[in-house]
Amino acid sequence: MAINLSKGQKIDLTKSNPGLTKIFVGLGWDTNKYDGGKDFDLDVSVFCTNGAGKVDNEKNFVYFNNKENENGSVIHSGDNLTGAGAGDDEQIKVDLSTIPASIEKVAFTITIYDAVARNQNFGQVSNAYARIVNEADGQELIRFDLGEDFSIETGVVVGELYRHSGEWKFSAVGNGYKDGLDGLTRDYGLV
Template sequence: MAISLQKGQKVDLTKTNPGLKNVVVGLGWDTNKYDGGNDFDLDSSIFLLADTGKVADQNDFIFYNNTTGGNGSVVHSGDNLTGVGDGDDEVVKVSLAEVPAHIQRLAFTVTIHDADTRNQNFGMVSNAYIRIVNEATNEELIRYDLGEDFSIETAIVVGELYRHNGEWKFNAIGAGYQGGLAALCSDYGLAVN
């Protein structure tokens, strides 16, 4: 039975699931019907953060053009251009024991591609969620449904996997940003051209 989280809640992952080695992080969403004439393309990205709260180098930013990071411990499934259909829209596999020691947090984010030019924001998105599944058993361990709290934001930090006293925990963040991916990159220490 999965633990369902509310915004701001933190939960132990490895302590309550001894022997957990590999997880699948699924992110999903639906787009509301609107007459803007443009398709929606939501993208998940993962920032592998050192204890400074910043990425150590550009290879610690995982997205559809850089699908593997953390010495192969974090693997992104690639870009889903439409988000159509049920279930996870994008998937990230994480080998918890293989995440390099300098990486303290994995921040999972979702942004809207070309949001400004397409005049789109997360107020037009519904049923967004993140879930963590035990890869070995396919059992859903944690689920966080974001709700409909966003209106003008074009990027969301959905949640974080983080180390605490040798164990992995999950934090349901649900924080919205204006400025899309560029704003997130800047906050996490990446230069944006």
């Protein structure tokens, strides 16, 4: 049974699941009824950062145009352009055992493509979630439902895997960015 987290909660991942190495992070969402005339295209991006919280190699910024990090330990499933249907809209495969020692944190984000031009924001998105699944047996270990706390934001840091004392933990972040991907890439050191 999955552990449901609230914003700000942190939980051990590998210590309480001995032998866990391969997971996938599924992210999903729906869009509210919206009469803006343009489709929504939400995108998952992953920032693999050093201890200072910065991406020190562009290859460690994983998204639909760069589907894996420097050594292939973090792999993006590909871009879902509509988000239609039930279940995960995009997935990220992670091999915890092969993430380079220089990477201390793996941050999972969702942004709205071309949000300003399309006049879109996360106030028009519902049922957004992240879940961590054991790849070996398909068991959902952790789930974080983002809730409906956003209005003007065009990007969200959903959660972070991070190393602590040799183990991997997960933090349910849920922080919004009004300047979307631009703000995220700036804060993670890419611009």
